[in-house]
């Protein structure tokens with residue numbers, strides 16, 4: 640209750656007319672997540688990095704990102720075993736929307752952390768469940784290891800990321816993205832930095848702010864669900880990630 644009052648206080652402190660209100664409210668969400676022990680301290684710095692790129696692209700979803708979202712929806716629908724990987728930032732920013740996407744796809748969500756502690760994994764798992772995510776993996780079942788990866792992110796669930804054929808990886812580090820690609824998994828990144836190693840290594844990169852991208856992706860999955868496999872495959876065949884990244888980079892430089 641005390642915390643709810645604090646959040647209301649913050650929301651009122653940022654005037655409706657403030658041009659960067661949405662961005663400031665997202666900061667508060669992350670700070671709230673940090674205080675609850677979901678987000679790690681570096682997570683706050685990561686958000687700042689993301690904000691800088693978001694500022695440069697006009698804090699809105701640009702056309703190349705929309706193309707990537709469409710391709711990502713097609714890839715997730717074509718997959719036989721898609722999994723959504725979630726870290727502290729993603730959970731704090733958009734747990735409910737992650738739940739809606741997972742529901743639409745009928746897939747599991749797996750907690751996978753760079754700064755992994757069992758306590759934080761459990762808190763994130765509980766937060767996701769409370770926010771409506773039905774199948775949460777990676778909490779007590781990180782029983783497999785991603786080969787050639789030394790970070791804590793190598794710890795994955797056999798039933799989840801390890802066995803997946805398509806993985807959605809928001810706010811990722813380049814090492815794991817590369818390792819997942821090497822394992823033969825179709826990899827979809829959400830990363831505001833079009834120059835990051837993750838952005839360049841993933842098969843499909845959505846260069847957009849995570850909380851904007853997830854509902855758009857869910858909407859696209861809903862729309863494309865009615866289409867047959869040939870239609871979805873044609874979307875993927877036409878898709879060029881390099882070109883999408885190039886187009887996003889041009890927008891950043893303007």
Ligand code: PTJ
Pocket residue numbers: 678679681682684685686687688689690692726727728751752753754755810811812829830831832835847848849850
């Ligand atoms: O919760 P953990 O322990 O797994 O740790 C997570 C962090 C975020 C600390 C870890 O993954 C990390 O170090 O991330 P990076 O490399 O600082 O940031 C990953 C990328 O995400 C960067 O390229 C940022 O620009 C981008 N990014 C940050 N916030 C957002 C974002 N992209 C989309 N939406 C955001 N809100």
